[in-house]
Amino acid sequence: MFLLDSSTIVIYGRMSDALKGEILLMSTTQLAARLFQLQELDLDLDRVKAELQSLQQSLQNNYTLRKLQSEQQSVAQQLQASLQTQREAEWHLEDLTKRIEAQEQRLNSGSLSNTRDLQALQQEVQQLRAQHARQEESLREIVDVTESLKETSERYARELEQAQESWSRDNSTELTRQQQLETQRTNLDQQRSLITSVLETDLLERYTLMRRTKQGRAISRVEQSSCQWCLAVLAPSELQEALRSPELQVCTNCGRILYYEL
Known part of the structure; x- marks a missing residue:
């Protein structure tokens, strides 16, 4: 059977109109x-x-990779929110510490001679210390949540990196094969055009x-x-x-x- 190749295509392109006409008069x-x-x-x-x-x-479709990306993004958002909550809790605790220090300085300065004022200040300091204790406990809980989210985020990041590396290897193989197939298709299209041009x-x-x-x-x-x-x-x-x-x-x-x- 006569097979067409690139050299045949070139030769046909160089044929005279008369010779092409002879091809059209095939039996x-x-x-x-x-x-x-x-x-x-x-x-x-x-x-x-x-x-x-x-x-x-x-x-275009890699469910595992898309799922990991979505989960990692969700955890990252939760981590950012937890870090913001932790910063706000730290600022509140720092504010309470400064207020306690300021009120204790007033108590120790001896500037208050009125017993009622002195008792009121002592009561305020006690309340501030109780708030401080509660805020410390709250901060510890927030820190625990943040640390857990950090570990989860790092784990997802590692899994995602591994999945991306694996996908890149697979993708590289598929892209190479895709390029080979595209070349085959181009060659086949050229040969097809040569045949259809005389029919x-x-x-x-x-x-x-x-x-x-x-x-x-x-x-x-x-x-x-x-x-x-x-x-x-x-x-x-x-x-x-x-x-x-x-x-x-x-x-x-x-x-x-x-x-x-x-």
Whole structure:
């Protein structure tokens, strides 16, 4: 079977109009051969496109990575909120400490001679110390929550980094394969263009329709007097018709165009 390659494409591009015209005057057998070549290319293209589509879906969808990213982001937001709460608790505790220190200095200064004022100040200091104790306890609880969130955030960060590294390795393999498939598709498209350029529009439309309705196989090779798609045995008269008729012949059993390789 005649196979097209890049050198064939170049040669055809350099052909004269007269020679291209001769190609357009192909015999029925040659037309069937070209259609069979076109079908082989289209089947290869179908396989390449299907694998490309699968790869693209794989590249775009990684549930584990997206889940880890979402969880890590959620924990990071909780950690930031907890850190802010901790800072505010520390500021409140610091404020209480300063107020206690200031009031104790007044108590120790001896500036208050009035017993009622002295008792009121002592009571205020006691209340401030009680608030201080409660605030210290609250701060310890907040710090515990913050530390737990830090550990969780660090764990998610490690898991996410590992997942990203693993995904990068897998992704690199898939991207390499994707590039190879894109190159194959380009080459196949070029070869397909060469064949279709010498076929009539009506014939291409007939071929395309048959491919859609016959499982991608519009042309069937004839070997050992049989249609290789449905294995129906052709009568000698049918074989002669396939070789000599000015019209493309179809299998009377499966309806596919017959290609007899000389």
